[in-house]
Amino acid sequence: MSSTDNLVREHLRAIRSTVDRLADDMVEVKGRLGLLEQQYASISVRLDRVDERLHRVEKRLELVEA
Numbered sequence: 001m002s003s004t005d006n007l008v009r010e011h012l013r014a015i016r017s018t019v020d021r022l023a024d025d026m027v028e029v030k031g032r033l034g035l036l037e038q039q040y041a042s043i044s045v046r047l048d049r050v051d052e053r054l055h056r057v058e059k060r061l062e063l064v065e066a
Contacts (some may be wrong), residue, residue: 058064
């Protein structure tokens with residue numbers, strides 16, 4: 001039984017090691033995703049401002065209806 005116990009413990013250690021690495025990877029992925037979300041939000045705000053400005057220009061040039 002001792003060799004079976006050792007084999008089970010060895011597999012459990014390998015599983016624990018893999019789970020630990022995956023947890024570390026998830027922390028990194030979540031951090032990167034957070035940065036992407038911030039960048040997307042920033043770009044979205046900037047595009048909204050450009051759209052508003054373009055609409056005002058088109059309105060002044062009478063290219064669109066009020």
